[in-house]
Amino acid sequence: MNQDQPGAVGVAPVTLDDVATHAGVSRQTVSNVLNAPHRVREGTRERVEAAIARLGYQPNRAARALRAQASRMIGYRIEPVHEESLASIHDRFLHALADAGREADHHLLLFTADDPAGELAACARLFRTGGVDGFVLYGIDHGDARPAALLKVGAPFAVFGRTDSDSGHCWADVDNVAGVADAVDHLIERGHRRVGFVGWPEGSGVGDRRAEGWRAALEEHGLLADCQRLDAQTHDTIAAGAAAGAKLLDLSDPPTAIVTVTDTLAVGVMRAAQGRGRVIGEDLAVVGFDDTPTARVLGLSSVRQPIEEVGRVIVEMLLARLPGVPHQPQTAAGPEGRLLRPSLVARGSSAAPYPSSST
């Protein structure tokens, strides 16, 4: 009558015991109906299920977590928004993760950290206090210390991306080589023969693989020699992209198309080109990477990562490795890694066929 919450209806929480009483069985039988139905005779099971439905029972997460030593939570560090870049990939990824866990009643626990060390400390703490069963790591690359550290703590995890030695943990990644190669193919198909590339400084796995995609596709078409000097490396800002674009466009024999390692750099390249009076999509074709909202706005062709699928796959792999909750009695635990193919979204910036310079 006199609840603490003013407008609260105050439904008394229904427990296993309540269900057991109503169904005329013991607590444990109700538990079995939920967690190991095969152990329960059909008639009993139906009776219990009826009681569960009638009372609207739902197991208490804390109690379950305490006893089963499994919180059904997946930890994820959300990074500070990097103001300079255009990434919205992140939003999509988060949603995919949260959605992927839903069916198995696993939820995402978000946390923040100030730096890599802080992140590891937070992970260790969350894991040891039973706050989460495992982690998803985003944007991993060569030399990342996190996988080793988490292995040491004993926390299960799955990563988006690859390090130089992907052993002992599962990963999913986008096929960056294929993504950029597709972009190059697309441009060559439209008649371009001089295709440039603006990438990151060597050393990042992601950047190197994207550059590799450019090189491989050119080689495939026998154009690598023509494009030898048509690449530039710089860091990921619009201004840097503009500078790199300027450099390429001011060559004596400039590229007629440029692929970039990110949309951010592509925007810079477009700026540089427009500053030189070129019309994007006619005088110069540009293809970016990530398919950000900005790309859409600017009509920039871009390689779109199948983030939703990555999220799904990652959670799937992670859950399969969690001890205790063998949702799918798979053979062992599925493959260690999965490589997913991105897709090119062609827009105006690479629209018009280019009058081949060799004809």
Added chain:
Amino acid sequence: MNQDQPGAVGVAPVTLDDVATHAGVSRQTVSNVLNAPHRVREGTRERVEAAIARLGYQPNRAARALRAQASRMIGYRIEPVHEESLASIHDRFLHALADAGREADHHLLLFTADDPAGELAACARLFRTGGVDGFVLYGIDHGDARPAALLKVGAPFAVFGRTDSDSGHCWADVDNVAGVADAVDHLIERGHRRVGFVGWPEGSGVGDRRAEGWRAALEEHGLLADCQRLDAQTHDTIAAGAAAGAKLLDLSDPPTAIVTVTDTLAVGVMRAAQGRGRVIGEDLAVVGFDDTPTARVLGLSSVRQPIEEVGRVIVEMLLARLPGVPHQPQTAAGPEGRLLRPSLVARGSSAAPYPSSST
């Protein structure tokens, strides 16, 4: 020796009992050191704290949640990414929320839902199963059914935005009126006398308040009569913004500056203007709302919401209302609502002073 995790170091989890033994006190005393230090004598407290530090003890979340009936989790529904709009506000907001809870050891639990009904079901379930202590609701507006539904369930919550009747729950909102008014002031200061507005159809609280800001600022400067017909309403896509912009620009006496209710619409307006040969920032000033990454890229002036602060304030208010964990022994529970002032980020799109048409 024979752990299940191959590389796991397998640190045996430290419990309250371990600490108690090492410190030579009872379990409850250790608990008190953590939750009610004033009840423990200084000498004892120091001894216990030393033991805690030595053993690296950290309380188990599940056990604590079960006993204290408080999970220290805040629920948040992450919505599917709306491909058409440019919002990145969301990312910032999420980060702010996660960060705000950190100090009080509260974490964010992310979940998804297919529709409003599904969201409410998920909320009710999460709350009743003890998965979360309360919720943060995003993007609330007139006629939103969620507050009433949550009140009925008895779940504490705080919202970003306002409904028509904000009673019984706490809210934080951005002062939309002031935000747009600032934009208009800024334009008038630069010499503009005919300032248009592209907004949403009437009926949304947010949209109406932004329109109100436009009207109020004009009135303040005695310019409302001149700008009577300079507004348009449409839904939030770039194409629609372009159409609305075209409509205003094709008037016999068109505006020299246009404020829009979102960056998305501003981008549309810019397109329409450029399609008519106008140079943005010289022939036509444009100011958007949200300060999206795209705005930065395009040099679009925009009203920036203090999302980080909103997140902080919301979590603060929510935590203050949670029963059981009186972190701050405040008077009652702080104010019911807070209105935060956005700030204008001026860029090229509204840069040049306009030769006043009345001179």
Added chain:
DNA sequence: GGGTGAAATTTTATCGTTCAAATCGCTTGA
């Protein structure tokens, strides 16, 4: 010195579930 009351600490019970072992009921085969 002993009574008093407040402060410090311990004891006991409990949160809601699942695990492990024990029990019950029924079929089967010698």
Added chain:
DNA sequence: TCAAGCGATTTGAACGATAAAATTTCACCC
């Protein structure tokens, strides 16, 4: 007929913490 065996169900204990009640310790005063 009874032991063995197996599946279904129940019992008892435990997960790791906190609330509430009970107890001890201690300072203080007459």
